[in-house]
Amino acid sequence: MNRFEQGWRASGLMLHFTCLPSPYGIGDLGPSAHQFIDFLHKANFHFWQVLPTNPTSPSLGNSPYTAFSTFAGNELLISPDLMLTEGFIDLSDLQRAHQAQSSQVDFDATIHRKGALIDLAFQRALGALEHNDVFERFCLDNASWLNDYSFFIAAKDAFGGVAWTDWPADLADRDDGALAKYGTKFSKEILRVKFGQFLFFSQLGRLKQAAKEKGVGLIGDTAFYVNHDSSDVWSHRELFSLNDDGTLSFMAGVPPDYFAKTGQLWGNPIYDWSAHQKEGYRWWKGRILHNLGLFDWVRLDHFRAFSAFWSVEPRSKTAQSGSWRPCPGAELFETVMQGRDSLNIIAEDLGVITPDVTDLRRRFGFPGMRVLQFGFGSDQPLSSHTPFRIPADNLVYSATHDNNTTKGWYEHDLDDQARERLTKLAGWPVTADDAAEALVRLAYLSPAALCVVTVQDLLNLGQESRLNTPGTAKGNWGYRLNSLDDLSPHLADALSELGQLSGRDNYTHPNILTYEN
Numbered sequence: 001m002n003r004f005e006q007g008w009r010a011s012g013l014m015l016h017f018t019c020l021p022s023p024y025g026i027g028d029l030g031p032s033a034h035q036f037i038d039f040l041h042k043a044n045f046h047f048w049q050v051l052p053t054n055p056t057s058p059s060l061g062n063s064p065y066t067a068f069s070t071f072a073g074n075e076l077l078i079s080p081d082l083m084l085t086e087g088f089i090d091l092s093d094l095q096r097a098h099q100a101q102s103s104q105v106d107f108d109a110t111i112h113r114k115g116a117l118i119d120l121a122f123q124r125a126l127g128a129l130e131h132n133d134v135f136e137r138f139c140l141d142n143a144s145w146l147n148d149y150s151f152f153i154a155a156k157d158a159f160g161g162v163a164w165t166d167w168p169a170d171l172a173d174r175d176d177g178a179l180a181k182y183g184t185k186f187s188k189e190i191l192r193v194k195f196g197q198f199l200f201f202s203q204l205g206r207l208k209q210a211a212k213e214k215g216v217g218l219i220g221d222t223a224f225y226v227n228h229d230s231s232d233v234w235s236h237r238e239l240f241s242l243n244d245d246g247t248l249s250f251m252a253g254v255p256p257d258y259f260a261k262t263g264q265l266w267g268n269p270i271y272d273w274s275a276h277q278k279e280g281y282r283w284w285k286g287r288i289l290h291n292l293g294l295f296d297w298v299r300l301d302h303f304r305a306f307s308a309f310w311s312v313e314p315r316s317k318t319a320q321s322g323s324w325r326p327c328p329g330a331e332l333f334e335t336v337m338q339g340r341d342s343l344n345i346i347a348e349d350l351g352v353i354t355p356d357v358t359d360l361r362r363r364f365g366f367p368g369m370r371v372l373q374f375g376f377g378s379d380q381p382l383s384s385h386t387p388f389r390i391p392a393d394n395l396v397y398s399a400t401h402d403n404n405t406t407k408g409w410y411e412h413d414l415d416d417q418a419r420e421r422l423t424k425l426a427g428w429p430v431t432a433d434d435a436a437e438a439l440v441r442l443a444y445l446s447p448a449a450l451c452v453v454t455v456q457d458l459l460n461l462g463q464e465s466r467l468n469t470p471g472t473a474k475g476n477w478g479y480r481l482n483s484l485d486d487l488s489p490h491l492a493d494a495l496s497e498l499g500q501l502s503g504r505d506n507y508t509h510p511n512i513l514t515y516e517n
Contacts, residue, residue, distance in 0.1 A: 008449035009504045011495075012047030012219065013040060014401070015455040016064070016467070017077050018105060019480050025099040025110035029203040030079025032484060034210055039487045041214040043495040044505055048211065049219035049299070049452055051401060053077060053204070055153075059161065062107050062477045063468075065223040065301065066268075068153065069231045071145035071290055073200035076110060080117055082203050088121035103465075104478040122195045129195065138198050144286060145231070146194060152231035154189035155182060163229040165246040172246060174235070204294060212296075219346065219452075220295030222287070224302035224309075225252045225268035233269060239276055239283055240269040250311045253319035254302075257351050258374070260471040263310075263319025270311055273328055281335045288336050292344060303347035303366075306332070307357045333364050346395060350374075368394045370448065372439045373403050376418040376425075387425065387442040396448035398439040398457045401467045405456040408463025410435035436460045444502040451504070458495075459486055 020027025020036060027033070040048055054067035055074045064074070080097050083089050097117045099109065129135055139146060152164070159167055170178035183190070208218055226232045228248060233240055241249045252268040254260075276284060291298045300306070306329030312322035337343060347366040349357055361368055368391075375385035383389065390396050399406055404413055411432045414422070423430045426438040436457040443451040456465045456479075468476040499505040 009502070009506070010046040010450045011044070011444065011499055011504045012049050012395075012450060012452040013043075013045045013455065013458070014049040014397070014452050015481070016051040016401070017053065018477070019455070019467070021101060021481055021483055022079075023098045023101065024080050024114060025102075026076050026105045026107075026114075027480060028077050028079040029200075029207050030081040033079075033207055035484050036487075037207075037211050037214050037216055039484065039492060040211075040216050042489070043487075043492040044499040045216065045495070046504075047217045047219050047297070047450065047452070050221065052221045052223060052301075053200075053294075056477075058107050058111070060227060060229075061473050062105075064221075064477065066227050067223075067230065068156075068227065069145065069149045070222065070226045070287055071142075072149045072197055072231070073204065075118060075196045075200060076107075076114055077203075078114065078118065078196070078199045079203055080114070082206075083117070083121055083199065086199075086202075088125055088199070089117060093117060093120060101482065103480055103482055105480060107478070118196050118199065119192070121199075122192045125195065126191075129191065134202075135195075135198050138201065139194055142197070142201075145290075146197060148235035149231040150190040150193035150197070151179075151183060151186070152234055153193045154186040157189065158186060164234040165229075172234070174237075201294075208294070208296075217296035218294075219297045219299060220291055221299045221301060222291050224300065224305045225266060225270075228267065228269050236283060239272055239279075241272050242269060248314045251314050251316075252305075252309065253312045253322055254310050255319060255322060255352060260319075263322070264471055265312060265316065265319050270309060270325075271327075277328060277331070281332050284332055285336050288343070288345075297344040297346055299346040299348055299369075300366075301348050302351075303349050303361065303368075304351060304353055304357045307354070307360050329360055330363065333360075337364065350400075362393075367449065369400075370394050370396045371398075371400055371403065372396065372443055372446075373399050373406065373409050373413075376414070376421045378417070380421050387446045390446045390448045392447050392449050394448050395450045395452055396443050396446045397451075398436070398443050398453045400454075402470050404463050404466050405454070405461050406436040406439050407432055407457075407460050408466060412463060433460065441498065444498050444504060455481060455487075458491065 017029060017033060018027045020032040022028055022030065022032050052064040052067065053073055054064060054069055055072050056062050056064055056067055060066040080089065080094050084091065084094050097113050099113065155167060155171065164172055171182055211218055237246065243249050248269050250270050251265065252270050253263055253265045255263045306327050308324045308326050310319065310322045311325045312319055342365060345366045347361045347368050349361055349368040350371065370385045370390045372385060372387060375383050375387060377383065380386050403409065422438060425442065430438050440453050440457055443453055465479050467479045
């Protein structure tokens with residue numbers, strides 16, 4: 001049974017780590033993140049939801065859903081302040097890494113400055129790493145993915161950043177001799193990558209423990225697909241549908257939907273599910289349990305693909321020409337579930353959802369998702385996104401990272417009829433100035449076991465603060481909160497009162513489950 005059906009009434013706040021204020025050009029796992037937990041506690045939030053924390057790149061649009069590894073962490077999230085307290089850098093190093101606070105991330109400048117800082121810390125720590133038992137244990141515990149990822153990044157840097165399909169053929173094909181030759185040649189660079197991962201996961205673990213002590217659980221996120229130019233595909237070519245030269249034989253996407261009239265071409269390789277079945281879903285099991293070890297709950301993006309996925313010919317201009325193909329998701333989850341009573345998985349079941357997808361979700365007790373911004377169309381009385389129709393075994397969101405802010409939605413996306421529906425359901429004449437407040441209140445008062453709202457909606461920010469616009473390649477993922485002072489004690493008190501009013505004030509954070517491969 002889905003534990004969301006057992007009387008839960010909880011609340012959560014969505015803000016990615018990169019969106020936090022900091023003096024280093026981007027939000028990170030340091031002091032601001034820990035201060036944010038204090039606000040969550042005072043406002044009686046029970047969960048903090050973030051986006052995937054995998055390594056991003058300007059070449060991939062800085063998207064957390066398109067990364068060089070589905071296991072590794074993003075070095076941009078490493079906190080220089082914590083590096084100082086850990087003794088890896090000194091105060092003068094920290095000051096050189098400062099950047100002026102901005103409402104948008106300057107990814108290029110931040111990558112340069114923070115990368116140089118981690119390089120410096122590595123040079124200073126190099127002599128002691130081989131005697132650092134904690135570092136050695138980290139490398140051993142994560143060897144199944146860390147060795148390949150570190151090799152991949154070291155080689156990618158050495159070859160000017162080109163895709164692995166453009167590396168020397170013997171290395172692209174993982175010839176044993178080539179792996180030995182380049183492994184020796186890149187040994188120091190490989191160790192440097194491992195050091196960066198050690199810093200990231202150490203800091204994330206510290207943050208998770210701090211959140212737990214305040215009764216706040218972390219909700220992570222993981223993409224369904226992986227990037228073609230990634231350590232995952234390079235090291236496990238047999239698990240993906242590729243041609244002999246490593247190029248795509250089919251690519252992933254989605255058919256036309258709310259966000260894109262011609263669908264979306266994602267360009268990721270699709271999985272060779274017969275190969276995954278033959279290996280007993282070992283790679284997928286490791287991936288899911290790895291993420292469940294990092295976070296208290298994990299949202300599986302594009303959950304509908306575990307039932308059937310959209311496959312498109314690689315030369316297609318739009319996603320309209322694709323077709324649905326079946327996925328053995330039930331068999332996969334049965335394998336992961338072996339020896340376990342439940343999995344703390346949230347199913348992102350938005351888009352074209354057919355009964356088989358809902359059946360799969362409910363079979364394993366995974367809560368689904370509903371979004372209030374989708375609940376005010378002409379189908380409002382029957383829509384499952386309408387506040388009063390949301391089933392209890394779901395999360396409800398005022399908006400997601402793919403939506404406009406609610407103020408921007410009201411100003412630019414709603415017609416007069418939808419605005420009237422919102423006014424009638426809210427109970428007062430809603431305007432752009434209080435549309436976000438209306439949706440936050442409706443989320444709290446809905447039947448959903450867990451409501452999640454965004455920081456942008458709490459602060460009534462316009463569409464200039466939107467995080468992502470699906471189907472666009474530029475201008476995304478850069479939004480930042482200017483100051484934690486905006487999250488005032490008055491706002492925390494108001495949210496705590498709303499939690500009491502809606503019965504979301506008596507939730508007790510459950511014991512954290514331990515997941516092992």
